[in-house]
Amino acid sequence: MKWVLLLIVFMVAGCSSGVNESPEKHSDKPLVNEENRNEEKPKESERNEAEKEEEKETMSPITEPKYEVNEASWKLDPIGNANEKVVLLTIDDAPDQYAVQMAETLRELGANAIFFVNGHFLDTNEGEQALKKIHELGFLIGNHTYNHKNLTEISAEEQREEIVHLNNRIEKIIGERPKFFRAPFGANTDESLEIAKDEEMIAMNWTYGYDWEKEYQSKAELTKIMVDTPYLSEGAILLMHDRQWTNDALVDIVKGLKDKGYEMADPNTIKTY
Numbered sequence: 001m002k003w004v005l006l007l008i009v010f011m012v013a014g015c016s017s018g019v020n021e022s023p024e025k026h027s028d029k030p031l032v033n034e035e036n037r038n039e040e041k042p043k044e045s046e047r048n049e050a051e052k053e054e055e056k057e058t059m060s061p062i063t064e065p066k067y068e069v070n071e072a073s074w075k076l077d078p079i080g081n082a083n084e085k086v087v088l089l090t091i092d093d094a095p096d097q098y099a100v101q102m103a104e105t106l107r108e109l110g111a112n113a114i115f116f117v118n119g120h121f122l123d124t125n126e127g128e129q130a131l132k133k134i135h136e137l138g139f140l141i142g143n144h145t146y147n148h149k150n151l152t153e154i155s156a157e158e159q160r161e162e163i164v165h166l167n168n169r170i171e172k173i174i175g176e177r178p179k180f181f182r183a184p185f186g187a188n189t190d191e192s193l194e195i196a197k198d199e200e201m202i203a204m205n206w207t208y209g210y211d212w213e214k215e216y217q218s219k220a221e222l223t224k225i226m227v228d229t230p231y232l233s234e235g236a237i238l239l240m241h242d243r244q245w246t247n248d249a250l251v252d253i254v255k256g257l258k259d260k261g262y263e264m265a266d267p268n269t270i271k272t273y
Contacts, residue, residue, distance in 0.1 A: 065271035074205040075235035086265040089113035095130035098247040111264040119146030119166040135174040142180040156191040200273035209239025219248040227256035
């Protein structure tokens with residue numbers, strides 16, 4: 001009888017040792033009070049936003065402009081101690097056929113430029129992709145009106161449509177609005193200049209350009225006149241176009257200008273609104 005009682009006691013003790021163990025013994029995670037769960041959770045969204053703002057300030061420091069556009073001479077005037085011996089390259093009527101190749105060439109040469117865009121070239125997917133590519137290569141995009149109309153021959157309302165509609169189109173494609181405006185044929189009006197100002201764009205014509213003239217529509221002749229013209233001077237704004245002969249001559253033009261000691265100005269250093 002004693003043996004039976006002892007056996008029963010041992011059986012009860014053995015069973016009770018594996019029942020109602022605390023869950024803390026089987027979990028590496030600390031227990032959280034459900035009432036305070038939301039308060040104890042880190043506010044990741046707030047922390048991330050603060051970090052992003054700090055990164056922006058660190059990665060994109062505000063720099064002082066080095067040049068400003070002189071509307072009397074259509075040249076760049078240096079600000080402070082900026083290098084005076086510079087020229088600014090500009091490419092009009094983009095992106096027609098050669099603009100992307102021209103941008104790639106300039107990138108390889110370490111030369112910057114502004115690409116002034118016509119809106120009607122953006123009416124196709126190919127045109128949109130070309131604009132994106134030029135922008136991705138690091139070049140600023142300028143406004144050259146939507147349909148390249150002579151602004152002196154159309155109404156103030158039509159001028160606004162030509163200019164503002166293109167800005168909206170460019171912004172939709174590349175995510176930013178142009179900082180520079182160039183009227184077709186260099187024919188500004190009081191209205192177009194006011195519209196450009198309202199759109200926070202700097203009006204920009206040019207010091208010289210030749211590639212629309214028949215006698216310079218070859219690689220050799222265009223190179224020679226662009227580099228040896230008497231109009232080449234400090235701060236000169238050079239006008240070129242999205243054309244085959246200009247594309248062919250681009251390398252020699254840039255190298256010729258550099259051989260004469262000129263630096264290609266970075267449009268990002270020009271004073272804007």
